[in-house]
Amino acid sequence: MIRRDYENGIKKKTVCADGCIANLQLASGILYAHEDRTYQGYDITVGFVEEPAFEGFPNGASIRVMKLQDRAGI
Structure with a gap:
C-alpha cells in the first residue's frame, strides 16, 4: 500500500513537471x-x-499614439 502511494506521488509530480515544461516551450515561441x-x-x-x-x-x-479617426482612411 505504501509503495503504491509512493508511485502515485511520483506519477503526479512527473505529470506536473511535464505540464510546466510544455507551457514554457509554448510561451517561449x-x-x-x-x-x-x-x-x-x-x-x-x-x-x-x-x-x-x-x-x-x-x-x-x-x-506610437494615433487618433483612431486618423487611421480611418488607411
Whole structure:
C-alpha cells in the first residue's frame, strides 16, 4: 500500500513537471515585440525599435499614439 502511494506521488509530480515544461516551450515561441491597445479614441503601440531584441545589444523603446479617426482612411 505504501509503495503504491509512493508511485502515485511520483506519477503526479512527473505529470506536473511535464505540464510546466510544455507551457514554457509554448510561451517561449509566442513572444511579441509590440503590443497594440485602443484607449479613449487612441491607438497606442508600444514595443522595441530593433527586432528581435537581444540582451547586451543597443535598442530602444518605441511608443506610437494615433487618433483612431486618423487611421480611418488607411
